[in-house]
Amino acid sequence: MIGNERHGLVGIIGGDLLRHGKLPVILLVAVVISAILVVTTAHETRRLTAQREQLVLERDALDIEWRNLILEENALGDHSRVERIATEKMLMQHVDPSQENIVVQP
Template sequence: MIGNERHSLVSVIGEDMLRHGKLPLLLLVAVVVSAVMVVTTTHKTRLLTAQREQLVLERDALDIEWRNLILEENALGDHSRVERIATEKLRMQHVDPSQENIVVKQ
């Protein structure tokens, strides 16, 4: 004769899983852990990809600025070269703006 004992469904399933289903329970835990790790890895990968894109944009901006500075340096270098040639070879001198209207006759 079967006793009139009442068991909750959750406790019966839990006991059955521990008694007869250790391998499926272990596989379930492994699948859940694996899924959490995949989600975490995907999130970190997306963050790193976004950070890499930001760094590439910054590098491009710095590269453009560097090119502009080189162009500016070359432009300024040309003026100093012209001034040096005018002073050394042509013996030109700077004119004082306050004495610009004075004409020197020789």
């Protein structure tokens, strides 16, 4: 005669796995951990790639700004060179527009 004992399915499966299936459980845990690490690594790689792309764009913008500053410096340098030549060789002087009396030398 069969006894009236009732065992839960989860309990039976868990007992069998602990008694006879330790290797498959260990392998299942290893596969799950490996899958989580793969997903985490892929996500981090995508994040770092996007960050690198942003830094490259910032570098390009700074490089363009640097070139513009060099051009501006050269343009201002030419102006100061012309001013220096005018004051040294041609003896020109700055005129203050606020002065009312302008003296003209013959």
